[in-house]
Amino acid sequence: MDQAKDRPKNGSMQARVIADMRERIIRGAVGPGAPLSEIALAQEFGVSRTPVREALKQLQTEGLVEIRPRVGTFVTIPSRREITELFEMKGLLEGAAVRLLARRGRVAEIDLLERNLREADAAVERDDRGRYAELVQEFHDLLVAGADNSKLEAHYRMLMNQLSYPRLVNTSLSRPRRVQQSDREHHHVLELILEKDGDSAEHVMREHVRASRRAVLAGLPFGGPDS
Structure with a gap:
């Protein structure tokens, strides 16, 4: 007992x-x-x-x-290969998420994404990288939530944990001009979602994730190409 x-x-x-x-x-x-x-x-x-x-x-x-x-x-210390593979999966999941969101029309997440981008623009304007990093995470979370697919979201949450994503966001944004580039890419993704162009939104989202991956890998120390 x-x-x-x-x-x-x-x-x-x-x-x-x-x-x-x-x-x-x-x-x-x-x-x-x-x-x-x-x-x-x-x-x-x-x-x-x-x-x-x-x-x-x-x-x-x-x-x-x-x-x-x-x-x-x-x-865990992720290797270059592991980070590359995890970002590849991130691109697939987020690409699918924006495609699904584009089909849904004017749902609540759209209003939240628009507000997010207004705040992000302001953070970029005042060079507040810490606040912008928080808004980056929120932007991606809103995209996934807006897909309205619980299985996709569950896999996404586990992937973000494995990536230790908040730390990698800061690494990515430390690269020259990456903050401004990231903000423009977010705007482009949302524009395509609003146009209900799921194919283009998915393509641009995957390119955005690839750009983030390149910035992360450029900012992390590695012992070798596969370390």
Whole structure:
């Protein structure tokens, strides 16, 4: 009976550790390659090592951490190949999303996208890269939400976690003139959606993701072409 009572508690502890650590990794608060100590995390969260261990296993399945037997657990360092592959999938999913959104007409997400672009233009004008980075993430999230396809959105969320996308957005926007270029590309995508030109919107969206990938790869240090 006591064990049964403990299960929900342990489960909630594990969920809390997963959510917190996932957020830290995605936001870049814990950098790529950083070691993660079960003991230190258990002390920080005030739990036993068991929920921490299970949480790290879950994060490994999501591609966020790497567990090396008899060595330790580390935040995953994506290789150039992995980033390229993940961005290829991002382009496919977001391309499909804008095609679906273009078919839907004047839905609520369109108004939110228009507001997003007005705020983004203002952020570009005042050279507020931090705010613009937030709006970039919101723009892409709205496109996917506007597709109104729960399966697409579920795959997209997992992919964004594996990419640690907020950190990569900042890397991309650090490249010269990338902020201005990104803003123009976002406007072009929305124009095509409003014209209900799903084919062109999908093509432009994929090109936008390719441009982002090039900027990210140019801004990240790698040991070699496939490292």
